[in-house]
Amino acid sequence: MLVDAIVVGGGLVGSAIAWGLQREGLATVLLDEGDLAFRASRGNFGLVWVQSKGLGAPHYQRWTRASAEAWEGLASELAAGTGMDCGLRQPGGVHLCLSEQEFADRAARMARMKAEAGNYAYDYRMLDAKEVRDMLPGLGERVVGASWTPYDGHANPLNLLHALHRAFKAAGGRYVPEAGVTGASAAPRDFRVSTPAGDFAAPRIVLAAGLGNAKLAPLFGLAAPVRPQRGQVLVTERTREVLPIPTTSIRQTDDGTLLLGDSQEEVGFDLHQTQDVMAMIAQRAAWSFPWIARLNIVRAWSALRVMAPDGLPIYDESEEFPGAFTANCHSGVTLAAAHARLFAPMVARGALEPGMELFSARRFAA
Ligand SMILES: Cc1cc2nc3c(=O)[nH]c(=O)nc-3n(C[C@H](O)[C@H](O)[C@H](O)COP(=O)(O)OP(=O)(O)OC[C@H]3O[C@@H](n4cnc5c(N)ncnc54)[C@H](O)[C@@H]3O)c2cc1C
Incomplete structure (x- = not known):
C-alpha cells in the first residue's frame, strides 16, 4: 500500500x-x-x-x-472532533520538599532554570512551609516548602x-x-x-x-x-479530600482517586512491581499529606519510560x-x-x- x-x-x-x-x-x-x-x-x-x-x-x-x-x-x-474530554487542568503545580536539604537543592535548581531561560520568562516561586500550607490544606509537618510554577498541570x-x-x-x-x-x-x-x-x-x-x-x-x-527506566504508580480509593493542584508525585484524577508515583528505576526490561518501592512511594505520600495514610490502595502498576542517555x-x-x-x-x-x-x-x-x-x-x- x-x-x-x-x-x-x-x-x-x-x-x-x-x-x-x-x-x-x-x-x-x-x-x-x-x-x-x-x-x-x-x-x-x-x-x-x-x-x-x-x-x-x-x-x-x-x-x-x-x-x-x-x-x-x-x-x-x-x-x-471526537467528543472526548482529555481532562486537561493547568492550575499550576508544586514540587514538595520533605527536608531542608531537598528545599535547598530545589531552590538552586529552580534558580538555574530561570537563569538559563534568558529572555524567555520563567515564573516560579519557592514557597515556605506556611505558604504551601495555605495553598494545600492538610499538608504534613514534614513538608518544609515547595517550588511552584504556574505552567504545570495534568490530564487523563x-x-x-x-x-x-x-x-x-x-x-x-x-x-x-x-x-x-x-x-x-x-x-x-x-x-x-x-x-x-x-x-x-x-x-x-x-x-x-x-x-x-x-x-x-x-x-x-x-x-x-533509548533505554527502559521503570516507574511504579499506586492508585488510592476515591477520597473526599480535594487536592487543588498536582504535585510532582501526587495528583488527583477527575473521579477522585489519587495517583501516587512514580519511581525511577534502572532495572532493564523488568516490569515487576516491588514492595520496597511501593512502600517508599506510599510513605512519602503520607508524609506529604497524612490523611492519605488512611486510604486504601486499590491498584498499582509499573511501566517503562523511554529514556535517552x-x-x-x-x-x-x-x-x-x-x-x-x-x-x-x-x-x-x-x-x-x-x-x-x-x-x-x-x-x-x-x-x-x-x-x-x-x-x-x-x-x-x-
Ligand atoms: C511510570 C511512568 C510515568 C510517566 N509519567 C509521565 C507524566 O506524568 N507526564 C508525561 O508527559 N510523560 C510521562 N511518562 C512518559 C510517557 O508515558 C512517554 O513519554 C510516552 O508514553 C512515550 O510514548 P511512545 O509512543 O514513545 O512509546 P510507547 O507508549 O512505549 O509506545 C510505543 C509503541 O510502539 C509500538 N512498537 C514498538 N515496536 C514496534 C515495531 N517494530 N513496529 C510497530 N510498532 C512498534 C508499540 O506497540 C507501542 O504501542 C511516564 C512514563 C512512565 C513509564
Missing part, C-alpha cells in the same frame, strides 16, 4: 504525530505492534509538566513550555491516547494494529516496511516506536539509543535517507501538543526547523 507518510508506533508519540500529519493533508498510515509491546503510553502518571524540564538544556525547556501552552488548543480540538492520558486515535481515523488516517515492523528497506524519500498486516511504502516515515526505536532506527540511517528527547532526520525521522521522549503526555502541532508540520514540510538539531542523536556521538 502506497501512502504519503508512515508512522511506526501507535503510542502517544506516534499517534500525536500521525494525527498531525493527517491534519496537514498527508494520507498517513499508523502501524502498531500490539498489546504485547512495552507501552509507556498506557502506564504513565498523566502530568503536563514544565517546572523541572530542561535543566542545562534551555531548548528543551522552551519546547516543553511551547507544548504546555499549546495543550489547551489540542484538548479543545480533540474534544470538538488514556483519554488522550484514545482521542488521538479517534481524531486520526476521523481525519481519514489508517490505523493498523498487530502490525509490528519486521523488515524495512530505505532509499531517499522511498521507504518500504513489512508487517504481519501487509507491506507499506511512502516517501516519508517517522519512527515513533518508543523502546522499539533502538532497533528500527539504524535501518534508516538513524540512531535512537541524557534524559532529553531525540528528534532527528536521516542524513543518509532524507524523509526518515525519529521521535523519542520520556514526556509524551506533556509533549503531545508539540508533536501534533509543531513536529508533524515540520515532517510534512520535509525537514526539521533550525534549532531542532539540538535534539539530534548526533549529540551522543560527539
Whole structure:
C-alpha cells in the first residue's frame, strides 16, 4: 500500500504525530505492534509538566513550555472532533520538599532554570512551609516548602491516547494494529516496511516506536539509543479530600482517586512491581499529606519510560535517507501538543526547523 507518510508506533508519540500529519493533508498510515509491546503510553502518571524540564538544556525547556501552552488548543480540538474530554487542568503545580536539604537543592535548581531561560520568562516561586500550607490544606509537618510554577498541570492520558486515535481515523488516517515492523528497506524519500498486516511504502516515515526505536532506527540511517527506566504508580480509593493542584508525585484524577508515583528505576526490561518501592512511594505520600495514610490502595502498576542517555528527547532526520525521522521522549503526555502541532508540520514540510538539531542523536556521538 502506497501512502504519503508512515508512522511506526501507535503510542502517544506516534499517534500525536500521525494525527498531525493527517491534519496537514498527508494520507498517513499508523502501524502498531500490539498489546504485547512495552507501552509507556498506557502506564504513565498523566502530568503536563514544565517546572523541572530542561535543566542545562534551555531548548528543551522552551519546547516543553511551547507544548504546555499549546495543550489547551489540542484538548479543545480533540474534544470538538471526537467528543472526548482529555481532562486537561493547568492550575499550576508544586514540587514538595520533605527536608531542608531537598528545599535547598530545589531552590538552586529552580534558580538555574530561570537563569538559563534568558529572555524567555520563567515564573516560579519557592514557597515556605506556611505558604504551601495555605495553598494545600492538610499538608504534613514534614513538608518544609515547595517550588511552584504556574505552567504545570495534568490530564487523563488514556483519554488522550484514545482521542488521538479517534481524531486520526476521523481525519481519514489508517490505523493498523498487530502490525509490528519486521523488515524495512530505505532509499531517499522511498521507504518500504513489512508487517504481519501487509507491506507499506511512502516517501516519508517517522519512527515513533518508543523502546522499539533502538532497533528500527539504524535501518534508516538513524540512531535512537533509548533505554527502559521503570516507574511504579499506586492508585488510592476515591477520597473526599480535594487536592487543588498536582504535585510532582501526587495528583488527583477527575473521579477522585489519587495517583501516587512514580519511581525511577534502572532495572532493564523488568516490569515487576516491588514492595520496597511501593512502600517508599506510599510513605512519602503520607508524609506529604497524612490523611492519605488512611486510604486504601486499590491498584498499582509499573511501566517503562523511554529514556535517552541524557534524559532529553531525540528528534532527528536521516542524513543518509532524507524523509526518515525519529521521535523519542520520556514526556509524551506533556509533549503531545508539540508533536501534533509543531513536529508533524515540520515532517510534512520535509525537514526539521533550525534549532531542532539540538535534539539530534548526533549529540551522543560527539
Ligand atoms: C511510570 C511512568 C510515568 C510517566 N509519567 C509521565 C507524566 O506524568 N507526564 C508525561 O508527559 N510523560 C510521562 N511518562 C512518559 C510517557 O508515558 C512517554 O513519554 C510516552 O508514553 C512515550 O510514548 P511512545 O509512543 O514513545 O512509546 P510507547 O507508549 O512505549 O509506545 C510505543 C509503541 O510502539 C509500538 N512498537 C514498538 N515496536 C514496534 C515495531 N517494530 N513496529 C510497530 N510498532 C512498534 C508499540 O506497540 C507501542 O504501542 C511516564 C512514563 C512512565 C513509564
